[in-house]
Amino acid sequence: MAHGEVLEFEEYVRTRQDALLRSARRLVPDPVDAQDLLQTALVRTYGRWDGIADKRLADAYLRRVMINTRTEWWRARKLEEVPTEQLPDASVDDSTxxxxxxxxxxxxxxxxxxxxxxxxxxxxxxxxxxxxxxxxxxxxxxxxxxxxxxxxxxxxxxxxxxxxxxxxxxxxxxxxxxxxxxxxxxxxxxx
Missing domain, CATH: 1.10.10.10 (Winged helix-like DNA-binding domain superfamily/Winged helix DNA-binding domain)
Structure with missing residues (x-):
């Protein structure tokens, strides 16, 4: 990516960061996860920034990346979960x-x-x-x-x-x- 495009991307993030974070918060309930989601989407978008011909569509592109990322996270989490009839007893070792x-x-x-x-x-x-x-x-x-x-x-x-x-x-x-x-x-x- 050329130096001018890097500066353009930084300026875009600086001006649109709050609106994009609000979008991320609507996609995931946890505020920390929303920040992670936005950060991941920005990293992915940065690598493709020069491919976005009309920068006015950058918000739509970035939101699409957030949705896809959230879906990937959900699918990965879903694979880790194993449904059971009965919840296991949760025990916390208290070494006091x-x-x-x-x-x-x-x-x-x-x-x-x-x-x-x-x-x-x-x-x-x-x-x-x-x-x-x-x-x-x-x-x-x-x-x-x-x-x-x-x-x-x-x-x-x-x-x-x-x-x-x-x-x-x-x-x-x-x-x-x-x-x-x-x-x-x-x-x-x-x-």
Whole structure:
């Protein structure tokens, strides 16, 4: 395309852009899709600009390109869709609970001695066998088993203790201590 035609096309887009975008919005309901549609049509029209003998017909040409493009998109989307009798259950993975569990586990691991922590990490997180863990830590397989047993028992105790502490906080006055009436607590929250 010659330099003069490029400038002519740029001027056309600058002056007709709003009207063409309104046409695109009538073709597709989503405003972002309408902008994409117009942009795609402009790119396609740019390549054929010198073939449009009567530039007064450029709007009609461009609208036709938008309609054809929209039809292509619709057909492509239609091929991707598979009709079913029943909608599938939509589930969104919420990893909040998983992150909370991991944070709790990392916190209670602090109660273990370094040797116990090493055994738990290698056996359960790294999924090493007893023999691999023993070799990595320079201890016998029997020592790995007994250390792991004591470490897991200690972790269970700590979890139970924390659960009891949490229950006693929740059964009291929201952890605010005994003797604080509920009305005073509500007033404090409202302030």
């Amino acid at each position: 609970e998983q992150h909370a569990d991991r944070a709790l586990l990392m916190d209670i691991m602090k109660v273990l001695a370094p040797k116990q922590r090493s055994v738990v990490v290698l056996r359960h997180w790294e999924q090493m066998s007893t023999e691999e863990t023993a070799a990595a830590l320079g201890m016998s397989a029997g020592t790995v088993k007994s250390t792991l047993h004591r470490a897991l028992a200690r972790l269970r105790e700590e979890l139970e203790r924390r659960a009891r502490d949490e229950d006693s906080d929740n059964n009291g006055n929201g952890g605010l201590g005994a003797g604080v009436p509920e009305r005073e607590e509500r007033e404090r929250c409202a302030a």
